[in-house]
Each structure stands twice: as C-alpha cells, then as structure tokens.
Amino acid sequence: MIKLEEIYQGLREFKQLTGRPQQTPGAHFSKVRPEKAPNPKLLCWSNGLASAMGIKDSDKELWIKLLSGNQDNYIPTPIAARYGGHQFGHWAGQLGDGRAMSLGQLNGMEIQLKGAGLTPYSRGADGKAVLRSSLREYICSEAMFHLGVPTTRALSLVETGEDVLRDMFYDGNAAYEKGAICTRIAPSFLRFGNYQIHAANHELEELKELIDYTIENYFPGMSIKEMFGEVVRRTACLMSEWMRVGFVHGVMNTDNLSMLGLTIDYGPYGWLDRFDPNWTPNTTDFREKRYRFINQVNIAYWNLAQLKEALQTVCLDNLDAQLDSFPDKFHHFYQDIQAKKVGLKTCERQFIDELFDLQYDLQADMTLFYRSLMVVMEGKEVDWQSIFYKDLTNDDRNRLDIWLKKWQREQKLQRVDPMIAYGVMNESNPVFIPRNYIVQLVLDDLEKGDETSLRNLEQAILNPYELNEFTRPFYKKAPEWSTSRPGCSTLSCSS
Ligand code: AMP
Ligand code: MG
Numbered sequence: 001m002i003k004l005e006e007i008y009q010g011l012r013e014f015k016q017l018t019g020r021p022q023q024t025p026g027a028h029f030s031k032v033r034p035e036k037a038p039n040p041k042l043l044c045w046s047n048g049l050a051s052a053m054g055i056k057d058s059d060k061e062l063w064i065k066l067l068s069g070n071q072d073n074y075i076p077t078p079i080a081a082r083y084g085g086h087q088f089g090h091w092a093g094q095l096g097d098g099r100a101m102s103l104g105q106l107n108g109m110e111i112q113l114k115g116a117g118l119t120p121y122s123r124g125a126d127g128k129a130v131l132r133s134s135l136r137e138y139i140c141s142e143a144m145f146h147l148g149v150p151t152t153r154a155l156s157l158v159e160t161g162e163d164v165l166r167d168m169f170y171d172g173n174a175a176y177e178k179g180a181i182c183t184r185i186a187p188s189f190l191r192f193g194n195y196q197i198h199a200a201n202h203e204l205e206e207l208k209e210l211i212d213y214t215i216e217n218y219f220p221g222m223s224i225k226e227m228f229g230e231v232v233r234r235t236a237c238l239m240s241e242w243m244r245v246g247f248v249h250g251v252m253n254t255d256n257l258s259m260l261g262l263t264i265d266y267g268p269y270g271w272l273d274r275f276d277p278n279w280t281p282n283t284t285d286f287r288e289k290r291y292r293f294i295n296q297v298n299i300a301y302w303n304l305a306q307l308k309e310a311l312q313t314v315c316l317d318n319l320d321a322q323l324d325s326f327p328d329k330f331h332h333f334y335q336d337i338q339a340k341k342v343g344l345k346t347c348e349r350q351f352i353d354e355l356f357d358l359q360y361d362l363q364a365d366m367t368l369f370y371r372s373l374m375v376v377m378e379g380k381e382v383d384w385q386s387i388f389y390k391d392l393t394n395d396d397r398n399r400l401d402i403w404l405k406k407w408q409r410e411q412k413l414q415r416v417d418p419m420i421a422y423g424v425m426n427e428s429n430p431v432f433i434p435r436n437y438i439v440q441l442v443l444d445d446l447e448k449g450d451e452t453s454l455r456n457l458e459q460a461i462l463n464p465y466e467l468n469e470f471t472r473p474f475y476k477k478a479p480e481w482s483t484s485r486p487g488c489s490t491l492s493c494s495s
Contacts, residue, residue, distance in 0.1 A: 004106055007102055013079075014027030026203050028206065029079040034117055040065075040068035043135075050155060053106055083096055084200055097119055100184075115134060115179065130166055135182075135443060138157040141184065152184050152186040188218055192303055195207060195259075207313065224311055237261060238261050242296060243297075247271060248272065257303050257307075267493055268281055268491035268492055301330075343421030371429055376404065431471050437481075
C-alpha cells in the first residue's frame, strides 16, 4: 500500500467548485481528481530518484497505477495550487495549476502529476500534456539534477494512451499528438505567483497564512525578511548556474519562478549550442526576446521585485535591502563560477565579457569551447575549427590565439596549480547537455516505435561530466539542420 502525507495542511481550500474554470478567491488550493489514463504505458522511470525517495522496487506497479491516475484508494485528496503571475511583464491575474495535481508527499517530497486533466485553474485549456513536452520535461529535470543545477525532478513518464489536440505553432494547424503524464518531484512547487495572487486581491490574512506555512516548512526559524533574503540568494545562485551550463528557461514569468530557487516548469527551454547571449528558443518571445540567455539575470531581479511587492503588503520590515543585494549576490556566484570554468582563482568582469565576445563573434559551441580549454591545458592539439560554427579566418585564429595567451598568462599570474585547475574545470564544464536536437531525435525514434535512443539518452544524462560510450556520440557541434527545425531551435508554449 502506498501511504502519502497530505500537503498544504492547514491552508485554505476552495470548497464551492461549481464547474470550471473559475476564480477561487481566498483559496490556497482546490481539491481535484486526476483523470484515469485509458491505456497507461510507462516510458521512463528514474531509478535513482525512486530509491532516494524510499520507493521499493516491489511497489513499482502500484506506483505506476497511482501516477497514471488509476489508483485512487490510497492517496489523500490531490490538490491543484492557486497562483497568479506576471506573464511577459504584465500582470495576468489568477493562473494556478491548470494541469498539475499534487498527490501528497513522501519523505518530504511533493509528488505532482503534470498532464492528468482539468482543474479549476485550467482556464480555456484541457489539462493534458503531450508526449513531446513531457519527455522534454522529464529528460531536462533529471539532466539538470545530474549537472548539479538546482531543479525539480522527474520520477516517471507515462504515456496515457489518449491523443491530445495541439496547435503546436498557433498557426491553425492543429493535430493529434500522444498524451503523457510526467510525475514531478520537489520539496515544494511554491512559486512567486502563489504569494502575488493574494497580494493582488488584498487577501492579506491568506497571504500571512501562506507565508507562515512556507517558513515553517521550508525556511524554519526565519523571519519574512530572512526568508526573502534567502530566496534572493538562491535565485542569484540559480541564474549563475544556468549561465554555467548554457541553459535558457524560455518563460521566466513570475509563476514559473520557484520559491526554493529551483529550476521549475520546463516548457520552451533550450540550450546554447552556438554561443549567442541574445538567443531564446521561445517563438512567443522572438520579437522582444525578454527571456534571452543574457537577460535571465535581469528578469530574475525584476521578478524578485514583484515578489517583494507582494510580501511587503504584510511584512512590516522594509525588504529593500534584501532585494538590492541581488546584483552583488549574483556577481559573487557568477564571477566565481566563470573563473572556475576557465581554471582561474578569480576573474574580472572584463575578462568574462571578452571571453563571451570571442565566443559570440567566432560562433563557438559553448560546451565544446570550455572543454577544449582543458585539452589545451593537457598540452594537446585542439582542432579548433571543429568547435566553431563559423569558418575561421586568419584574423579569427589570431584573435583566439591572443585570448588563449592572455588566459595562460593569467593562470601563471594567479599561480594556478594546473592539476587542481583541471579538476575544477572538469567539474564546472559538462561534456554533455541534453541539446534540443538530441531530444528531438529521440522523439522521432519513438514515433517509429524505437526506444533505443531514449535508453541511451537516459544513460547519458547520468554522467554529464564524463566522456563515455553514451555521451561521446554527442560530443560534437549541433548539426546544421537543427538550427532551423521546430522543436530544436524554435519552441512554443503549446504543450
Ligand atoms: P506555463 O506557461 O506552461 O507555465 O503555463 C502557464 C499557465 O497555463 C499555468 O497556469 C498552467 O497550468 C496553464 N496551462 C498550460 N498548459 C495547460 C493545459 N494544457 N491545460 C490547462 N492549463 C494549462
Ligand atoms: Mg508554469
């Protein structure tokens, strides 16, 4: 038997459910029921996470039933959380878990189904998720975890056996796609928007309750001020981590920013292949590029300011100093991480900027570029052309040479021990990131009924800092076709 503990205990439930969708004033959550998947098929299961959660192998079948909506005996009532958010800079009012349902928690971990059907927060949509986006979420959550980036995790991916209608690029070409449910795991899925919705609606008692709940469960012993300072710190850390691995979230709305500083809600995200600070994969954001790689840190700051506004409606202490500490906190993490990436003890902002300019102008593959610096340290030859997307001219090669000499001079000046530096670089620069095209190829193969590439990818994400039989095939530039193919360089929110 599976026993789960209830979450959101003591918080306010919205009881008068009268059909959907609806506003749920004053509520923190609503009770919901997952839909039963008609023909569930387990596609992915995270063994590592399952054993960390204390899930026994012998209970796996029961779990699969539970995670496909087919087991309603043993769970406390599932809930959908209410939250609001600023979407693309504008207040969007109530949003909420439109297709996510939390079943309860096990050993301090909240278990949430994504794609299990309608909730009072589904607004005009169907509460379902397609295989394409669910696989992307599953793979990226687990990959991020093994990369060492704070993230929500994924326990399972189940095909529901039901087809779901989607207009992938909002161009009137709707088509049926396979439906799926991804089970997400985190200590909590609380977002900035959970607090904002109460402040926006002047529900101050409810806001206080939610803050008390948050502090008691996730920031024990802290004042609101201390909690906010900690959220600022974690968010600053997260932004520098995304920049370390070349991750672009794609939809950094305030409803997609985790109170615990985790990467949350994998939608139209992407990875930098060719280094371009202004890149975003999200087609909805192509004009403004609000959520482009280099702007993520500014947006995080802006989002924290919105959270501050919400908290400030009930917090008597002034939270300005905590918010204002964000740039310094970020630069502290950022400079440290960027120094580690190039095997230096410290590095100035100007040094990093120059390195970014070089990578951008010469069209470096970000992942390969940093690993190639390690090859230089080994005293081996690098085939530079194989890591740049641009055909290198003599001028380009000279520029690269000048930078490499400057870098080596800096290592000497800082009396860097090459062995130690190499070790630090090895931990800071992955050889493998789940580039968009790789996941797209897996989806193509699944379409043909072939799971081999999925199984290989599941292995590759386990050891992203190691060149092995699973990561080596992807230790190369992204193929030319991937720069124009939908699902690789362009993605939409339609999932
Ligand atoms: P996102 O941009 O994916 O973070 O979603 C923004 C809001 O839309 C959230 O409240 C989601 O729960 C909701 N949403 C997205 N897709 C669906 C869907 N297929 N059905 C119901 N709600 C959805
Ligand atoms: Mg979201």
